[in-house]
Amino acid sequence: xxxxxxxxxxxxxxxxxxxxxxxxxxxxxxxxxxxxxxxxxxxxxxxxxxxxxxxxxxxxxxxxxxxxxxxxxxxxxxxxxxxxxxxxxxxxxxxxxxxxxxxxxxxxxxx
Amino acid sequence: xxxxxxxxxxxxxxxxxxxxxxxxxxxxxxxxxxxxxxxxxxxxxxxxxxxxxxxxxxxxxxxxxxxxxxxxxxxxxxxxxxxxxxxxxxxxxxxxxxxxxxxxxxxxxxxxx
Numbered sequence: 146x147x148x149x150x151x152x153x154x155x156x157x158x159x160x161x162x163x164x165x166x167x168x169x170x171x172x173x174x175x176x177x178x179x180x181x182x183x184x185x186x187x188x189x190x191x192x193x194x195x196x197x198x199x200x201x202x203x204x205x206x207x208x209x210x211x212x213x214x215x216x217x218x219x220x221x222x223x224x225x226x227x228x229x230x231x232x233x234x235x236x237x238x239x240x241x242x243x244x245x246x247x248x249x250x251x252x253x254x255x256x
Numbered sequence: 257x258x259x260x261x262x263x264x265x266x267x268x269x270x271x272x273x274x275x276x277x278x279x280x281x282x283x284x285x286x287x288x289x290x291x292x293x294x295x296x297x298x299x300x301x302x303x304x305x306x307x308x309x310x311x312x313x314x315x316x317x318x319x320x321x322x323x324x325x326x327x328x329x330x331x332x333x334x335x336x337x338x339x340x341x342x343x344x345x346x347x348x349x350x351x352x353x354x355x356x357x358x359x360x361x362x363x364x365x366x367x368x369x
Contacts, residue, residue, distance in 0.1 A: 176355070187260075187347050187360035188299065233299065242287060242354055243301040243312050 147172045151234055151247030158224055159255050166232060166250040167218040174236030177210050177217040178244065182231045191232075192219070224254050258282045260361035262348050268367045269338055277333045277364045279348030288331045289349040289358060290323065292316070299347065305331065306354075338368045 151168045158164060168177070176195055180188035192203050194210035194217060201208055207220045217234055234247040261280045269275050281288050290302040303313045305323050322334045331350075335342055345365050349358040 178357075180360075185362070187349075187362045190357055190359070193357055235299075237355070241312050242289075242304050242351075243314070244291075244299075244358060245301070246299040248298045 147174075147236065147238070147245045149234055149236055149245055149247035151250055153250060154248065155251040155253070157253045157255065160224060160226060162224055164221040164224055164228075164252060165218060166234075167216060168234035168236075168247045169216040170236060170245075171215065172236075172238070173214040174245075175214070175239040176237040177208070178235040178237070179206075179208050179217070179219045180233045180235060180246075182233060182249075184230075188233060188235075221252075224252075226254050226256050228252060229254050260348055260350055260359055262346075262361040262364050264364060265362070266365045266367070268369065271340055271368055272337050275335050275338055275366065277335075277346050277348075277366070279331045279333075279361060280329050281331055281348065281350030282359060283329070285350035285352050285359075287311075287351045287354060287356070287358075288323075288325070289351075290333045291347045291349065291360075292344040293347065293363075294344045302333070302346075335366075338366075340368050342366060343368045 179191045182188045192208040197214045199210040205222045231249045233249045235244040263278045288305045293299045301314050303317045304311045320336045324332050345363040347363045348361045351358045
């Protein structure tokens with residue numbers, strides 16, 4: 146099946162720093178999504194990307210759908226303690242509805 | 257704000273027992289999904305369901321698994337004879353339409369002893 150490689154696996158940063166994480170795949174995806182998961186909770190959608198090259202912002206978060214449709218990145222600017230959590234990318238193929246998730250990036254923010 | 261609700265939040269069962277995990281999708285959503293997440297690993301797709309039938313399923317979703325929409329609001333996942341390796345968080349999700357955003361519930365933690 147499809148695989149999404151997400152990096153880095155974890156990040157430990159100082160409050161106020163910017164963060165960048167990305168996902169790559171050998172398959173072309175039609176949709177890229179970024180979710181955040183807090184401990185004991187389900188994934189919560191942050192940003193959805195539908196077109197190659199699309200750059201979308203949601204507050205301090207910015208994500209881009211790669212031109213090749215095989216990658217995406219998420220940036221968080223001026224991180225705050227509540228940004229702590231696990232961030233997952235997810236891709237959706239043109240055919241079908243299932244989401245394929247990356248391995249997650251665990252973000253830790255030091256106040 | 258409408259949300260997907262799952263019960264119970266934690267289910268403990270003995271190996272070989274049947275379990276039913278319950279979900280109430282968002283009321284106007286037509287597509288329903290189950291995913292699972294083994295501790296420390298990525299979220300994995302199990303099955304999608306539309307119009308009272310399975311539309312997609314993964315290799316994980318074998319004969320031990322089944323899904324049902326027994327009434328107009330509930331969506332259930334049944335594991336017929338649980339194994340130790342079925343221990344995981346199980347997430348239900350729903351979407352309005354095909355290719356629409358999937359909203360996730362908080363999950364049910366299944367512990368098989």
